[in-house]
Amino acid sequence: MGLVTSTEMFKKAYDGGYAIGAFNVNNMEIIQGITEAAGELNAPLILQVSKGARNYANHTYLLKLVEAAVEENPNIPICLHLDHGDTFELCKDCIDGGFTSVMIDASSKSFEDNIALTKQVVEYAHDKGVVVEAELGTLAGVEDEVKVAAGDASYTKPEEVEEFVEKTGCDSLAIAIGTSHGAFKFTPEQCTRDENGILVPPPLRFDVLEECIKRLPGFPIVLHGSSSVPQEFVAEVNKYGGNMPDAIGIPEDQLREAAKLAVCKINIDSDIRLAITASVRKHFAEHPEHFDPREYLKPARQAVKDMVARKMINVLGCDGKA
Ligand code: G3H
Ligand code: 13P
Ligand code: ZN
16 A cells, blocks of 8 residues: 555544554564554554654665565555654655655744644645644643643644645644653642542543534644553552552543544554553563563564554544555
8 A cells, every 4th residue: 555644544443433552663673563564454554753762773774674564565555754753854854755644743832833844844745645633732841852841731622723724835733731751640649539549630622622623623633641550550560679659540431522522633642652661670670681672672563563553443443544
């Protein structure tokens, strides 16, 4: 099938009431774990590469690994996306370098400057058949190595979305409705506790989402910061020598609800990191004599695959939709 843009995927996802998983990739095992799950489940897929991933693994290595995954999984459409591009030059590099989709994240700029930079990227990208995701509103957590404190996060203003989309020509829009990057999305003070004492995060702002949908009918919405931070991974990390107290994510039932609405792309990175770290920590605790990386990376890759498969079936609803 070759690499594709997300246009067709989003159209089907919007009409079908499900979302495409956009998973961050940094190395071969992560790419294999995700694409094996998608291939077996017949699920359309977005693999996304951040600036940090490019710095870590190198553009060409990641591109070639993704191309290998495409060849190994001819039954599913795969889109290769730049996550959180922060400059025109970075977006251009990825557009010229084989990506089929880029995000220009100018959400920290003024409304006018966000429009101007996004428009510049859209014009260049569309000319080359590449699609563009933009962002309005600011998520808490870490974006492009910049830590945004919870207090500095701001929800997307629905009254701005029509003008933004019309003036920029972007193909999808990431909005801020209370999700957050990383594995510590909320402080215990921001949460309540259920009858078992488990932290319950503040609910997503579905009112903001619905207001955006009303103003942009048929337009694909993106949610960043959407790892659910499965507590079984956190418990395993902590059991085997890790230290991640109060790690907490977005409840999966809320993501499922969003996927039924106009949310067509749901970004997941931290859950991959957690699946790998939990697996590797357990492996070393149980096999202190092992030193062949294949011995601990094989179960780690399987843990990524199992997590992604669960997510596709239970949260995204994209299984069987290729
Ligand atoms: O949104 C950020 C993604 O989780 C990528 O993180 O910049 O550390 O690769 P990174
Ligand atoms: P998480 O940190 O919740 O996995 O979010 C990832 C993300 O939004 C990548 O752009
Ligand atoms: Zn993000």
